[in-house]
Amino acid sequence: MLTTLSIKNYALIEDIQMNLQSGFTIITGETGAGKSIMLGALSLLLGKRADFSAIRDQDKKCVIEGTFNIAPYELQSLFAAEDLDYESQTIIRREILPSGKSRAFINDTPANLSSLQVLGERLLDIHSQHETLSLGDNDYQFLVIDSLAKNSEEIKAYRESLKELKKLQKQLHDLKEEQAQATKEYDYNLFLLTELQQAKLAAGMQEELEERYEELSNVEQLTEQLGSAVNYIQQEEIGAAAALKEARNNLQRIAGISTTYQQLYERLQSVNIELDDIAVELETSLDKVEANPEELAQVNDKLQVLYNLQKKHMVSTVEELKQIQDELAQKVSVSENADAEIEKAEKAISLQKEKLRVQANKIHASRKAVIPKFIKEIETILADLGMPNATLKIELEPQEEFFPNGHDKLNWLLSANKGGSYNDIKKAASGGELSRIMLAVKSILATYSKLPTIIFDEIDTGVSGDIAQKMAGILQKMGNVMQVIAITHLPQIAGKGGSHFKIYKEDAAHSTITNIKELKGEERVEELAMMLGGKNISDSAVAHAKALLN
Incomplete structure (x- = not known):
């Protein structure tokens, strides 16, 4: 308090x-x-x-x-x-x-x-x-009944389930939108995807193809230059290898004199070994070089396919083409698998609706259980408040639709006079009657x-x-x-x-x-007397005020 x-x-x-x-x-x-x-x-x-x-x-x-x-x-x-x-x-x-x-x-x-x-x-x-007018407000009517039925936890759980249903429904809507869009573009996307798949895209392939194209396009130059390099290294009398061996032999004879000569000899020995390896690789490369117009044409064709695809999709690398291929595959997959996904989403919605229906039925049952007692208490209080013939009817009908607080339609109807017809409470009651009804409602809620x-x-x-x-x-x-x-x-x-x-x-x-x-005391008497008769307080007003206080 x-x-x-x-x-x-x-x-x-x-x-x-x-x-x-x-x-x-x-x-x-x-x-x-x-x-x-x-x-x-x-x-x-x-x-x-x-x-x-x-x-x-x-x-x-x-x-x-x-x-x-x-x-x-x-x-x-x-x-x-x-x-x-x-x-x-x-x-x-x-x-x-x-x-x-x-x-x-x-x-x-x-x-x-x-x-x-x-x-x-x-x-x-x-x-x-202002709240008295809310008696005719449907939300307030539900609030009263649910307070009496102690439905707060059930409604909270129901709203979470309703939130999940709306989420699932949105997912289904998005799936159908994607399917409709994908269907429109399916043939074109499938053509583009097939075109990319036929190119057999792989990381680094463009660089490899361009390098091979250069080799096949320059066979004569490669043969000439590689042969000349091998010759310069391996000629018996004036080749680099022979000269290097002679220099190595000279140093070998003096290597024992000091560590400096020994180190120079070892370094020259390493160079000699490396030069021999280079010579072997040059000969191997030279053996591989041969004119192959057919392969050259094939490499050129593959490169042109890549260049055309890059131009078509406005990119500059194979990696970007692969990314576009993945995106197209996803779009095609959406269209091809949309029916299964939609069916799965519809099944999830159906299950969620059934869960909601069970929760809503439980809320409905608890509401229905408290209404008769509530009506009886309201009518008893209203009889004490000068409305002996007032009767309240509360209609509670379950609907197919799911509302934020269940699936019920609720309406409070009042017949204020004996033999009178029932009408919406805010239309059937005067201002003073609404005040009395609201007090009755509040007094009942207070006990609960x-x-x-x-x-x-x-x-x-x-x-x-x-x-x-x-x-x-x-x-x-x-x-x-x-x-x-x-x-x-x-x-x-x-x-x-x-x-x-x-x-x-x-x-x-x-x-x-x-x-x-x-x-306190006389101050209260004076205040009540003024409320009864105005500022000019009469003896009768004072007497009446004292009677009210007693």
């Missing part, structure tokens, strides 16, 4: 603090006094985005802080999941800085807005005047949700007299199991509160500020 609320430098509020009790608390004040401002500040603690324009003095920071006693609510696992320090007296603080930046803290640990929202959902429910605190902002709109008195009784009863705070203009409701705060505006030196004070 909310035990303290501090608001500084926010809108018309300069600095206020409220110390709140359990049970049923009343907040009153004239229209425009600042009740909505207080709710706006509270919503910041629940994760609403901050608005810099809400700062009163824009040279100072705005601070909203709430202390919550959460010991009875077993929220340790939630704090652990959000990586927050758990404290039984948890403090949530929001700051809006003059720079326009906003900061949030939970027990003095910096927190993001999503953490505030997750925690806020378990701590506080603010029912605004075990929410620590609920704040009603003028839930009594459109009601008065005896009905207001009965609404007050329901609010008071709710206060026995949770903290209930009601902002009201009705003295019948204000008189039922265990504690009572008044919000009012007052003129300061250079501005108007909103303030709040807790009313």
Whole structure:
């Protein structure tokens, strides 16, 4: 429950603090006094985005802080999941800085807005005047039924399955798009692929072919030059090999005189061996050189094929051609194997739909189970609130389509009068009746949700007299199991509160500020008397106020 609320430098509020009790608390004040401002500040603690324009003095920071006693609510696992320090007296603080930046803290640990929202959902429910209209909203109707059926985990699992289904459906759509495109281009791609495959592309082949082409194109020059080189090396009297051997023999005779000559001899010996090897390789190369016009033509043809392919595909290497070949093979494969892939994807979708159907049926069954009891409780409360002939019908029909929260179609229908026909609830009920229905819904939810605190902002709109008195009784009863705070203009409701705060505006030196004070004793009597009869308080209004308080 909310035990303290501090608001500084926010809108018309300069600095206020409220110390709140359990049970049923009343907040009153004239229209425009600042009740909505207080709710706006509270919503910041629940994760609403901050608005810099809400700062009163824009040279100072705005601070909203709430202390919550959460010991009875077993929220340790939630704090652990959000990586927050758990404290039984948890403090949530929001700051809006003059720079326009906003900061949030939970027990003095910096927190993001999503953490505030997750925690806020378990701590506080603010029912605004606008929310009453949401009774006719299908999402809200589902929210109520699912809260009673405790479907949150099942719906979470269902949504994950639905997300997977949409993923599979997109994959199937993409496959069909690829197949359609591939089919259009299949013949041309297959022609290009066959052309590349016939070229038998291999790494380094272009360099090898170009080298062989040069050899075959220069047979005469190779024969002449290789023969001459062999001759220069191997002539018996003036050849390089003979001269080198003579030089080696000369050094051999003096090698024993010093290590220098020995080293020179060894080096010359190495040169001699290397020259002999060169001579052998030259002779071997010379033997291989022969004119082969047929092979030359074949090599030339292969090179022209490569050059033409490179020009056609606007590349310059065989490696790039091989990459294009791989890409074409993939495109052709997609077209040739698309039917099998599509069949596989369709089977996966069918299995996922069946999984979703099982989950949706389970959600449907749990909804269906709670509806009769919910209707009975609503009608009982409405009878106490002056709608004895009101009957509620809730239609729940499973559909073939999968929706974000299951496959049900849900509709709340109301017959407000005896013998009347059923109609959509937002059309069948007046403003005051909607307020009573919403209070009935909230009071039922309160017993199921075990929410620590609920704040009603003028839930009594459109009601008065005896009905207001009965609404007050329901609010008071709710206060026995949770903290209930009601902002009201009705003295019948204000008189039922265990504690009572008044919000009012007052003129300061250079501005108007909103303030709040807790009313006790005669102050409460006076406030209720003013609510009953206006500022000119009569004795009868005072007597009536005391009667309401008693």
